[in-house]
Amino acid sequence: NAGVTQTPKFRVLKTGQSMTLLCAQDMNHEYMYWYRQDPGMGLRLIHYSVGEGTTAKGEVPDGYNVSRLKKQNFLLGLESAAPSQTSVYFCASSQFSNQPQHFGDGTRLSIL
Amino acid sequence: AQSVTQLDSQVPVFEEAPVELRCNYSSSVSVYLFWYVQYPNQGLQLLLKYLSGSTLVKGINGFEAEFNKSQTSFHLRKPSVHISDTAEYFCAVSNQGGKLIFGQGTELSVKP
Numbered sequence: 001n002a003g004v005t006q007t008p009k010f011r012v013l014k015t016g017q018s019m020t021l022l023c024a025q026d027m028n029h030e031y032m033y034w035y036r037q038d039p040g041m042g043l044r045l046i047h048y049s050v051g052e053g054t055t056a057k058g059e060v061p062d063g064y065n066v067s068r069l070k071k072q073n074f075l076l077g078l079e080s081a082a083p084s085q086t087s088v089y090f091c092a093s094s095q096f097s098n099q100p101q102h103f104g105d106g107t108r109l110s111i112l
Numbered sequence: 113a114q115s116v117t118q119l120d121s122q123v124p125v126f127e128e129a130p131v132e133l134r135c136n137y138s139s140s141v142s143v144y145l146f147w148y149v150q151y152p153n154q155g156l157q158l159l160l161k162y163l164s165g166s167t168l169v170k171g172i173n174g175f176e177a178e179f180n181k182s183q184t185s186f187h188l189r190k191p192s193v194h195i196s197d198t199a200e201y202f203c204a205v206s207n208q209g210g211k212l213i214f215g216q217g218t219e220l221s222v223k224p
Contacts, residue, residue, distance in 0.1 A: 042116075042216045042217050045211055058211065090155055100146060101156075101212060102158075
C-alpha cells in the first residue's frame with residue numbers, strides 16, 4: 001500500500017517563485033490535511049479538507065492556497081514564496097474526524 | 113481553544129531503562145488523544161490513541177499511555193526502551209472537528 005504520497009520530496013526555490021506540492025492518498029479517506037513542521041514548534045495545520053471540493057483554513061494559512069478537486073488529491077500552493085516558508089511540509093489523511101491521521105514522508109522546502 | 117504541552121523537549125535514557133514522556137492538554141470539550149512517533153527523515157506514525165473507554169491505552173512497540181481527565185494528562189510510558197526507540201515523539205489532541213493540535217515534540221535519545 002502506498003498510503004499517502006507526497007511529491008516532490010525536496011525543492012529549493014527563490015523568493016517570489018511559486019510552486020505546488022502534491023499529496024495523493026489511496027485509502028479513500030474523506031479528510032486531508034497540510035501541516036508544516038518547524039524546529040521546536042511541532043506540526044502546525046495550514047489548511048484542511050473534509051471532502052472533495054471543500055477546503056478550510058487551519059492555524060497558519062497565510063501565504064498558502066489549497067485545492068481538493070479530486071477526493072484522492074490535495075494540492076498546496078505557494079503563490080509567492082518567502083524565506084519564512086522554509087520548512088518541512090507534511091500531508092495527512094483520515095477517514096473520519098476522530099480517526100488517526102496517516103502521514104506522508106514530507107517535502108523539504110528551502111526558499112532562498 | 114485547545115492546546116498541548118509536552119513538558120520535556122529532550123529525554124536522554126539508557127537502554128533497558130523505563131521512560132515516561134509527559135503530555136498535558138487543555139480543552140473545554142471532550143477530546144481524542146494521540147501519540148505519534150517520527151523517525152529521522154520520515155513522516156509521523158501512530159503509536160496509540162485514546163478515543164473513549166479504558167483510560168489505559170496500549171500501542172505498538174510496547175508503549176502505553178494513560179488518560180487522566182482530572183489532571184488533563186496523557187503521559188506515554190515504556191518499561192524498557194531499546195536503541196531503536198530513539199526518535200521524536202508528538203502528543204496531539206483533537207475534538208470532533210478533526211483538527212489535530214500537536215505538542216512541540218519530545219526527543220527521546222536512548223544510549224547504550
